[in-house]
Amino acid sequence: MGSDDGPTPTIGAMSETYYDSDRSDEFGFGGPRSTAGIQGICIHTTESGKSATATSSTADAVTSYQVRTRTGSYHVMVGVDGKRIRQNTDDWATWSTGNQGNNILLHLCVVGNAEQTRWEWLAQDTMLRAAASVVRYWSDRYDIPLRKVSVAELPGICGHDDTRVWGGTDHTDPGPGFPYDKLVDYAKGPTTAAQPDLVQQIVDQLRNPAGIGWPQFVGNTIGDALAALQTTLTTRLKTLVR
Numbered sequence: 001m002g003s004d005d006g007p008t009p010t011i012g013a014m015s016e017t018y019y020d021s022d023r024s025d026e027f028g029f030g031g032p033r034s035t036a037g038i039q040g041i042c043i044h045t046t047e048s049g050k051s052a053t054a055t056s057s058t059a060d061a062v063t064s065y066q067v068r069t070r071t072g073s074y075h076v077m078v079g080v081d082g083k084r085i086r087q088n089t090d091d092w093a094t095w096s097t098g099n100q101g102n103n104i105l106l107h108l109c110v111v112g113n114a115e116q117t118r119w120e121w122l123a124q125d126t127m128l129r130a131a132a133s134v135v136r137y138w139s140d141r142y143d144i145p146l147r148k149v150s151v152a153e154l155p156g157i158c159g160h161d162d163t164r165v166w167g168g169t170d171h172t173d174p175g176p177g178f179p180y181d182k183l184v185d186y187a188k189g190p191t192t193a194a195q196p197d198l199v200q201q202i203v204d205q206l207r208n209p210a211g212i213g214w215p216q217f218v219g220n221t222i223g224d225a226l227a228a229l230q231t232t233l234t235t236r237l238k239t240l241v242r
């Protein structure tokens, strides 16, 4: 709940939204906060059973349960089908962890439980990619680095279990098997031009003779330098044999 932007927020050149359905009007608990204090993104699991046993309706069912029982809330919940449900606007303090974490973090929940292995998480590629799109959106909007951190290392991405050091919570989700590295990779998206450039440099060095040479080889590429070495050795060998 709160008075954030409409269903299709536009930030600079980015027009992508970060949710597929908006249920923020249903959550009547929590309270307003300033988005100026946001320092990171906190990952949670529904603890409603393993991801593999969930269906496309699980995330909405858990959301309805939370509304009905007032047992907790997040900013966004992502289902195993990749559907992103906005539970609360960013300018609303949710009931996700202890007070400190509720005040300064954005809370993202995925369907599954903390006992899942890395392999069980990686099998939920659709959900991980959808969660990463939310992470990326928040990262761009609030200048949050795309890296896994402890709460002492914020800003960044942490888990509910990391917030236990602040007190007020004893939860251990999303669990040791949760693939933060994959989430971060997906959030970062395709690699930038720096990587192909490096590959091209290596190719240029190995290729003969169109590449850019090394000063150590008097301007020769590695290929050229090896060829010159071979010529010299062959010549010397002939001298020795003679």
Ligand SMILES: [Zn+2]
Pocket (backbone or CB within 6 Å): 043, 044, 045, 096, 160, 171, 173
């Ligand atoms: Zn949690």
